[in-house]
Amino acid sequence: MIRPAAATPPANATAKHSNAVDDRPGAGGFLPAVGLLALDRQYAALREEIRAALDRVCDTGRFVLGPDVTDLENELARALGVPHAISCASGSDALLLALMSLDIQPGDEVILPSYTFFATASAVTRLGAIPIFADIDPATYLVDPADVQRKISRRTRALIPVHLFGRTADMDALLPIARDAGIPVVEDAAQAILSTWHGRCSGGLGDVGCFSFYPTKNLGGAGDGGFLTTTRDDVAQRLRLLRVHGMEPRYYHQVVGINSRLDSIQAAILRVKLPHLDAWTTARQSNAARYMELFAQYDLEGRIAVPADEPRGRHVWNQFVIRVADGQRDALRAHLTACKVGTEIYYPVPLHMQQCFAHLGWAQGDLPHTERAADETLALPIFPELEPAEQRTVVGRIAEFFRAPRTQPPVQAPAETSALPEQGPHFLRRMKAVGRADDVRC
Numbered sequence: 001m002i003r004p005a006a007a008t009p010p011a012n013a014t015a016k017h018s019n020a021v022d023d024r025p026g027a028g029g030f031l032p033a034v035g036l037l038a039l040d041r042q043y044a045a046l047r048e049e050i051r052a053a054l055d056r057v058c059d060t061g062r063f064v065l066g067p068d069v070t071d072l073e074n075e076l077a078r079a080l081g082v083p084h085a086i087s088c089a090s091g092s093d094a095l096l097l098a099l100m101s102l103d104i105q106p107g108d109e110v111i112l113p114s115y116t117f118f119a120t121a122s123a124v125t126r127l128g129a130i131p132i133f134a135d136i137d138p139a140t141y142l143v144d145p146a147d148v149q150r151k152i153s154r155r156t157r158a159l160i161p162v163h164l165f166g167r168t169a170d171m172d173a174l175l176p177i178a179r180d181a182g183i184p185v186v187e188d189a190a191q192a193i194l195s196t197w198h199g200r201c202s203g204g205l206g207d208v209g210c211f212s213f214y215p216t217k218n219l220g221g222a223g224d225g226g227f228l229t230t231t232r233d234d235v236a237q238r239l240r241l242l243r244v245h246g247m248e249p250r251y252y253h254q255v256v257g258i259n260s261r262l263d264s265i266q267a268a269i270l271r272v273k274l275p276h277l278d279a280w281t282t283a284r285q286s287n288a289a290r291y292m293e294l295f296a297q298y299d300l301e302g303r304i305a306v307p308a309d310e311p312r313g314r315h316v317w318n319q320f321v322i323r324v325a326d327g328q329r330d331a332l333r334a335h336l337t338a339c340k341v342g343t344e345i346y347y348p349v350p351l352h353m354q355q356c357f358a359h360l361g362w363a364q365g366d367l368p369h370t371e372r373a374a375d376e377t378l379a380l381p382i383f384p385e386l387e388p389a390e391q392r393t394v395v396g397r398i399a400e401f402f403r404a405p406r407t408q409p410p411v412q413a414p415a416e417t418s419a420l421p422e423q424g425p426h427f428l429r430r431m432k433a434v435g436r437a438d439d440v441r442c
């Protein structure tokens, strides 16, 4: 499995991370480097609390499940406004457990997008069920309800919308489709903790919600971890059983489950971080709005597209993804890499084109919007501690690639601290670009 990137602080970083501009000749007023992530900044702010929490767990010697895990589950349930939050060992396991709890069987069909992380589909195939891939809406990268509707069959047993990049899928359209088909909805909310739809948190909209604590996520641990949410008491009970080998009471196994428990050390760290999640999310939203303002200052019309607005919910910006037109994505990424600006491609190969799923019989051209997104999208740094000067560097480097002149004055200081709109900005059109293969994925 790919591991998270080491943070890439500016080369001239001081005790607090520096946003000093590189004024060496030829540097063009840009910072010497901007990382895709800087997890060290978050840790620096919480270091003492996290160390105390680790000590507490080590002193008790209770390392698996235990009081910190129970407390974290209760705090998550409160934060998300759901009756049940059940932790497990990863977001991938959360998806597997969700489908197990819904009794998905070999040969059952499960509809999901192809434009997502691998775990969404592997949970289906590990149970012997068949992933039926649906295309995406090209403006949001989220599963297209019309294509979902087309793919419902007599064998469909579940639907997995993915709230990709931190934006909730179109649940207004998807929930009625699932209801009419009589199938449950498993929300893959791994990238979307605290995102909402008409004011309700993702994960509480369908039958089961699946979340990840992978370190790159908005609420990331110091290793793997995940959790599930549900409003259904029967499903919650089954999930709690399935994550401990179906064992209740001890050494009496009612069903065959898996071993998927959250470590107390992870729970203790996550409990330190959870109270900050809302502020971190607001910082991500502010960063997204600042990118929109910065992009608007350059004449990039027709070269790049920025994320579309969604008035129906809160986008939590796990990723800020631009679309680069005219086959320029990889070249732009290479330019940004050369300038030490971290980027990532989520995802270069759609799942229906993955080698391990070749036997399923999908072909190039089956999901055109998905395939085009895989060729054109590029994720930029969006983490909460990102500095305005770093964002100016990212956008300036992109403009430099396109030789786009600045058409508006730079963002003024108040815009860097102002309360920015909850919803992100929208379509700027398309540009071109490329980046570097940070050891990061989501």
Ligand SMILES: Cc1ncc(COP(=O)(O)O)c(C=O)c1O
Binding pocket: 090, 091, 092, 093, 116, 117, 119, 120, 162, 164, 188, 190, 191, 211, 212, 213, 214, 224, 225, 226, 441, 442
């Ligand atoms: C959309 C999506 N689903 C599932 C997962 C799996 O989560 P994990 O890495 O915790 O297993 C991830 C992240 O890795 C993801 O981004």
